[in-house]
Amino acid sequence: MRLSLYLLVAIGLAEAHCVSVRYILNALQQELHYRAILLVESASESEPCWEHKYVQGAVPVLSFNANQSLYLKNAINTNILALVCLNGNEGRTMQAFYENLQDMRDTPTILFVLSDSEVQDVFLECLSRKMLNVLAFKGSNKEIVYSFRAFPEFQIIKRNVKDILRYFEPQLKDLGGFSLSTLPDNIIPRTVVSRSPDGSRQLAGYLYPFLRNYVSTINATLRICWRLVPEDGPIQLGEVVRLSENHKVDFPLGIHGLEHGSTSQNVPLEISSWFLMLPMEPSLPRAQFFIMLGFEKLTPMLLMLTILLSSAHRIEMGLRPSWRCYVLADRVLRGALAQAFFLPRRLSFNLMLVYALILLNGFTYSNYATSLLETWFVHPPWGQQICSWEQMRALNLKVLIVPSELNTMTKALGREFVESNSDLFELSDSARFQDKRLAMDQSYAYPVTFTLWPMLEHAQIRLPKPEFRRSREMVLIPLLIMAMPLPKNSVFHKSLNRYRALTQQSGLYEFWFKRSFGELVALRKLHYKVDDGRQSYRDLEWQDFSYVWLGLVAGSIASILVLLGEMGYHRWQSGRIQH
Numbered sequence: 001m002r003l004s005l006y007l008l009v010a011i012g013l014a015e016a017h018c019v020s021v022r023y024i025l026n027a028l029q030q031e032l033h034y035r036a037i038l039l040v041e042s043a044s045e046s047e048p049c050w051e052h053k054y055v056q057g058a059v060p061v062l063s064f065n066a067n068q069s070l071y072l073k074n075a076i077n078t079n080i081l082a083l084v085c086l087n088g089n090e091g092r093t094m095q096a097f098y099e100n101l102q103d104m105r106d107t108p109t110i111l112f113v114l115s116d117s118e119v120q121d122v123f124l125e126c127l128s129r130k131m132l133n134v135l136a137f138k139g140s141n142k143e144i145v146y147s148f149r150a151f152p153e154f155q156i157i158k159r160n161v162k163d164i165l166r167y168f169e170p171q172l173k174d175l176g177g178f179s180l181s182t183l184p185d186n187i188i189p190r191t192v193v194s195r196s197p198d199g200s201r202q203l204a205g206y207l208y209p210f211l212r213n214y215v216s217t218i219n220a221t222l223r224i225c226w227r228l229v230p231e232d233g234p235i236q237l238g239e240v241v242r243l244s245e246n247h248k249v250d251f252p253l254g255i256h257g258l259e260h261g262s263t264s265q266n267v268p269l270e271i272s273s274w275f276l277m278l279p280m281e282p283s284l285p286r287a288q289f290f291i292m293l294g295f296e297k298l299t300p301m302l303l304m305l306t307i308l309l310s311s312a313h314r315i316e317m318g319l320r321p322s323w324r325c326y327v328l329a330d331r332v333l334r335g336a337l338a339q340a341f342f343l344p345r346r347l348s349f350n351l352m353l354v355y356a357l358i359l360l361n362g363f364t365y366s367n368y369a370t371s372l373l374e375t376w377f378v379h380p381p382w383g384q385q386i387c388s389w390e391q392m393r394a395l396n397l398k399v400l401i402v403p404s405e406l407n408t409m410t411k412a413l414g415r416e417f418v419e420s421n422s423d424l425f426e427l428s429d430s431a432r433f434q435d436k437r438l439a440m441d442q443s444y445a446y447p448v449t450f451t452l453w454p455m456l457e458h459a460q461i462r463l464p465k466p467e468f469r470r471s472r473e474m475v476l477i478p479l480l481i482m483a484m485p486l487p488k489n490s491v492f493h494k495s496l497n498r499y500r501a502l503t504q505q506s507g508l509y510e511f512w513f514k515r516s517f518g519e520l521v522a523l524r525k526l527h528y529k530v531d532d533g534r535q536s537y538r539d540l541e542w543q544d545f546s547y548v549w550l551g552l553v554a555g556s557i558a559s560i561l562v563l564l565g566e567m568g569y570h571r572w573q574s575g576r577i578q579h
């Protein structure tokens with residue numbers, strides 16, 4: 001027991017004294033739990049940086065030289081650790097290495113600098129290539145590990161391996177007031193650029209608090225690149241991304257659909273869809289309510305009832321059934337209209353039951369019709385709804401759209417569709433488009449995503465009847481993931497993704513989104529639509545009953561004709577009897 005304890009201590013001391021690659025790899029396994037190792041070596045003929053037997057072990061090893069590069073991001077879906085040996089021709093080696101780590105530059109990396117290049121220069125280049133998780137050993141000395149702090153100022157840190165608790169310190173915990181830049185796309189409601197009363201420019205929209213808060217959680221400050229933002233009107237996000245790459249902006253502020261020309265570094269923010277918002281169709285005129293009560297469905301039933309009932313009467317009197325039923329039409333009609341009728345003589349129980357059922361049916365139907373009418377007078381039903389592109393064409397309604405969105409639409413719905421319906425689209429510049437859509441100008445239909453639509457819907461809640469509705473039939477892209485595009489290899493990608501998950505789980509994102517409606521109203525970009533009196537309540541008028549009058553007149557004329565016919569028939573009959 002004691003012997004083995006001595007042995008353990010002795011081995012521990014021995015290992016601590018002579019720090020080897022294996023010792024470091026073991027410690028890193030504890031810290032990072034990496035599942036694969038990527039080796040990049042400059043020249044295999046010169047002095048090696050590590051003994052291969054130390055590296056070969058439990059995890060798979062990918063070994064590349066300076067001439068080999070691959071887009072590993074698509075091939076590797078696990079934690080990896082990269083070891084780079086700079087023992088000659090380091091420019092080429094580092095280039096190959098950067099290409100291998102395209103879009104995964106946050107991979108923990110250890111550089112073994114055997115050549116005479118300075119650690120500081122190598123680190124500075126790593127930083128310019130957006131690699132923050134880098135350690136270095138200089139020469140054959142494995143006792144001193146170099147690392148650097150990127151923010152707020154570049155600073156090399158030298159540590160003794162034996163004292164280290166954590167090799168890779170997080171770089172993005174505290175940026176010490178480092179200034180990060182953003183470029184808003186000025187697409188309402190996500191980012192809204194305006195001027196404050198004192199003339200300075202200001203930013204609103206729900207993506208702004210989202211980003212501002214992120215930047216403050218990492219203790220940085222946010223600078224808005226005003227000189228790149230046009231005074232009026234939005235910039236397309238593609239242009240924002242391009243400008244951001246050119247001017248080294250950290251956060252292009254805007255979101256776009258993931259499927260269309262996106263960079264690989266995206267932070268998905270919303271699940272949305274892209275559909276048309278249509279001007280609300282006018283409601284039906286009141287006079288038409290009376291012919292929508294379903295009389296046409298009732299008539300065959302009445303006819304059948306009358307035939308059955310007259311046959312029953314004939315059977316009761318001992319005659320054969322017949323289809324002639326004119327004798328009873330009057331009673332069935334009265335029963336169906338829930339009017340009382342009287343029977344001159346007592347009938348059998350079965351027939352009474354039939355009459356009672358007719359009367360009950362009549363009550364039900366008349367109640368149904370009355371309640372339907374009452375509902376319709378208060379909430380008029382819509383006239384014919386627009387459900388297809390053909391109907392839009394027939395009504396001469398056009399879709400106002402900006403050229404870039406028309407391109408997106410062409411991708412989504414196919415060139416054939418867009419070309420055959422090109423008469424339905426009217427192109428417009430984005431400022432006019434935004435103005436008209438926000439003002440909810442009813443002369444056009446507009447494509448809209450689920451980002452803006454809730455705001456427009458909310459702006460209409462003070463109207464008795466909304467002016468625009470969301471089309472359920474004309475959906476351009478049913479499922480759209482809206483994401484914020486970060487510059488290539490952005491160092492903030494993972495951290496911003498984590499932050500995004502937190503804000504969404506906590507409901508903060510939703511809160512910012514809802515609050516931005518009030519901001520837009522305060523900035524006069526959006527306003528509550530109010531009823532201008534056109535659609536206010538109106539009493540029933542004479543012409544509302546036009547179909548009722550028509551029915552009454554037609555019925556009266558028919559009755560008079562029938563009466564005259566009956567009298568003539570009676571005359572003719574009695575004349576025949578006298579002869």
Ligand SMILES: *[C@@H]1O[C@H](CO)[C@@H](O)[C@H](O)[C@H]1NC(C)=O
Nearest residue numbers: 041042043044065066067068
């Ligand atoms: C890389 O390619 C160059 C020629 O293109 C060759 O001279 C060199 O030996 C190669 N290096 C390695 C490590 O294969």
Ligand SMILES: *[C@@H]1O[C@H](CO)[C@@H](O)[C@H](O)[C@H]1NC(C)=O
Nearest residue numbers: 173174175176177178219220
């Ligand atoms: C944030 O950065 C400032 C320097 O600008 C520093 O004084 C402060 O301690 C930092 N705050 C935190 C919480 O780290």
